[in-house]
Amino acid sequence: MRVLLVGAGGVGTAVTRIAARRPFFAAMVVADHDLGRAEAAVAALGGDARFRAERVDAGDEAAVTALLERHACDVLLNATDPRFVMPLFRAARTAGATYVDMAMSLSRPHPERPYEECGVKLGDTQFAQAADWEKAGALALVGMGVEPGLSDVFARHAADELFDEIEEIGVRDGANLTVDGYDFAPSFSIWTTIEECLNPPVVYEAGRGWFTTEPFSEPEVFDFPEGIGPVECVNVEHEEVLLVPRWVDARRVTFKYGLGEEFVRTLKTLHLLGLDRTEPVTVPSPAGPVRVSPRDVVAACLPDPATLGERMHGRTCAGTWVRGVKDGRPRELYLYHVVDNQWSMAEYGCQAVVWQTAVNPVIALELLATGAWSGAGVLGPEAFPARPFLDLLTAYGSPWGMREQ
């Protein structure tokens, strides 16, 4: 297998460090719009000759296609931000490469009833091309990070081995990460978090299909394992709700993010004041009036999460809660994966959230390389057998857990 990894940010860099310990691929080309970032990622691997750095603009479909062809790559792994999903997805198709990403094509709210009906859903633009991929016998594996990704694998596993009938699948994400020296320092991009949290959350119900709600709807306190404890979770728009029902039979599918009360309050305040907006406002500056996006100003006031790994403490948990029936009796389980930041920093020099996202696509690449996973079309992680994935996760040194509720 020859891989083109596009994006050498936090997640892309972690992908290289995890993959470098595995023998399943022959080459990994690390491409970024900033060649220096790509080179730094490769240089940190201590001379592994399978890796090389390239410069590429992820939005330039033709350039990406040419790069895939020049290096004879058979897989493109997209580790950029969601704005680049479509050009990279199309470039892989054109070059005849397998495509893997960790977030799906973007949604657009319903123009009249944004908090009741779906408009363009996450992944719709990709699924619209599914017939092309199938016809060509080519595979796009979409949403293959931790959430979506591992959470979808958990859903598949629950359906295959743990339940006869599933009432509800609820992905639940929570952490107890703190950052020394900061009262408020999100461990992920505030720009993206605002985007995720203020988009209308999507819910799936059998019979009704997909629909949306108000932001921060259905708050609940979920008790996370391994010392994280109870965190307030709210509905957030997320890929799993769109992916799981396509392959797994469940009456209801939700995604709730453990933002915690303080964070929810902060986001609500930003929204109330219009500080979440991306449309520019006019502001005085030493050089006269200038136009800036309030959301960019919020981001500029906070520390860059990529620089916080060393100051961060605590654990992050991704998991899938499932309620249903097994052998005629009600059952409730939480399948989960916890990463301790001190462990991931010591072991890989990567912050926990970033490392947890990156390990999953590397496992998926390994399963594709060995043939344990194969398929054609635009497929989510739950379209493949879960057991080999979960076993490999444990083999990578980061075991998953299961809690009977």
Add this chain to the structure above:
Amino acid sequence: MRVLLVGAGGVGTAVTRIAARRPFFAAMVVADHDLGRAEAAVAALGGDARFRAERVDAGDEAAVTALLERHACDVLLNATDPRFVMPLFRAARTAGATYVDMAMSLSRPHPERPYEECGVKLGDTQFAQAADWEKAGALALVGMGVEPGLSDVFARHAADELFDEIEEIGVRDGANLTVDGYDFAPSFSIWTTIEECLNPPVVYEAGRGWFTTEPFSEPEVFDFPEGIGPVECVNVEHEEVLLVPRWVDARRVTFKYGLGEEFVRTLKTLHLLGLDRTEPVTVPSPAGPVRVSPRDVVAACLPDPATLGERMHGRTCAGTWVRGVKDGRPRELYLYHVVDNQWSMAEYGCQAVVWQTAVNPVIALELLATGAWSGAGVLGPEAFPARPFLDLLTAYGSPWGMREQ
């Protein structure tokens, strides 16, 4: 009396409308850095020949002195923001004019122990000049708006007529103003509110003197009269705490602002995120990276309070709560003044908060013109007899009230 009014913003414009109905002065020159604003204020008075508009930069001391002299003004009324207190105060002294303002020279927090000790206090820079004014037999009447201003007059009145001994004087300000069409729209400048609320609040105690606390300290719910009802109030840095103890005997003096829970939460969030800062941050813009002050961006995202009068409903209350002993028995009173926004809009075309601030310096000017108030030095409103002021307030059509607790 010939008055130079500097500042034709909301409060300055309201001063002209209130003064125009009174015969006590011969001329009022309305000066602003924006001549158009000054002209608009004068034009709205329907041809009262006592008023004329001028352009002046309030920070240009020499220009203000020249303007005072050119129009032979014997009083300067400062209706600008507190940054211009010192140049206007000095210009009045140079020109031999009486000086009146509604906010005092700015404070600077204690460099090491900002939330325990005072640094430079509100008004310190002005009081440092008191001997000069006294020696010249000239008067600077400082803090003569509603709060400080009327609240100080209430304290004087309580000491003169209502108590034998005063335990505590607590200024309490609250409102039930709402703005149609906005979920969040402060009825006053958010820039100034942040400044006021995030400065260390100052408290006075006999024996201990002035000291500071953490922002938003000692929250209490105060029940405001005339239908406003209970509002959460917190300690805020304000002039009364510095003024009252200089002339009125009380064991404790505080100022608490009825910000309400939501507003306090909002300000705390802005502070947590660093969005209250005035030092510029670098932000991308269509024209490349620019430097902007986060607090300016917050202000730019909110509607201009000066434009909200027509959409505003409710009442604002300024008052002084006093606890002590009269005729050997404990007594507790709240002396207050309420303005209904619909009344002030209908009667003067002025928003309630702005009108309530403006009426008090006009009354003070009238008392100075008639000789009911006179003095030399740098004096607060509580240095003068309260009764004539309170009677004139009622005569202006806006009576004050008193509630026995």
